[in-house]
Amino acid sequence: xxxxxxxxxxxxxxxxxxxxxxxxxxxxxxxxxxxxxxxxxxxxxxxxxxxxxxxxxxxxxxxxxxxxxxxxxxxxxxxxxxxxxxxxxxxxxxxxxxxxxxxxxxxxxxxxxxxxxxxxxxxxxxxxxxxxxxxxxxxxxxxxxxxxxxxxxxxxxxxxxxxxxxxxxxxxxx
Numbered sequence: 001x002x003x004x005x006x007x008x009x010x011x012x013x014x015x016x017x018x019x020x021x022x023x024x025x026x027x028x029x030x031x032x033x034x035x036x037x038x039x040x041x042x043x044x045x046x047x048x049x050x051x052x053x054x055x056x057x058x059x060x061x062x063x064x065x066x067x068x069x070x071x072x073x074x075x076x077x078x079x080x081x082x083x084x085x086x087x088x089x090x091x092x093x094x095x096x097x098x099x100x101x102x103x104x105x106x107x108x109x110x111x112x113x114x115x116x117x118x119x120x121x122x123x124x125x126x127x128x129x130x131x132x133x134x135x136x137x138x139x140x141x142x143x144x145x146x147x148x149x150x151x152x153x154x155x156x157x158x159x160x161x162x163x164x165x166x167x168x169x170x171x172x173x174x
Contacts, residue, residue, distance in 0.1 A: 053131060080154075083158040098112055
């Protein structure tokens with residue numbers, strides 16, 4: 001009886017095997033897992049959603065001949081904190097003193113405003129679109145977003161997993 005030495009598989013074969021195994025796991029996860037309602041993605045999805053909302057608002061402003069709103073870090077941080085508070089409390093309420101909140105974030109302004117919303121779309125493109133369309137459908141919110149008196153914006157979105165809702169805040173400064 002002869003023994004034959006087994007050589008290690010080539011790197012290409014090993015790579016192909018790993019890819020095949022990964023594809024099989026992905027397929028089984030898709031076939032078995034909750035493909036219709038995937039879990040929300042990380043912060044990159046929030047950034048994507050916030051960017052979509054700003055893009056749609058600025059597109060509508062451009063169509064009316066109004067300068068685009070400029071996104072700032074401080075307004076975005078405030079909006080993110082406000083959306084997180086709204087999601088945590090499930091209370092769609094503006095602060096008693098919005099200008100006080102702006103000052104606490106060291107945001108300079110001559111005028112300030114806030115739009116807030118929530119949607120039953122849990123996360124992603126549809127949630128962002130629902131929030132934007134809700135503001136567009138509200139004369140008060142839309143007037144704020146289309147006002148020439150505001151030049152800067154920050155948008156924040158937060159997902160509440162316990163009831164699969166998305167909460168949003170838009171902070172505007174002039």
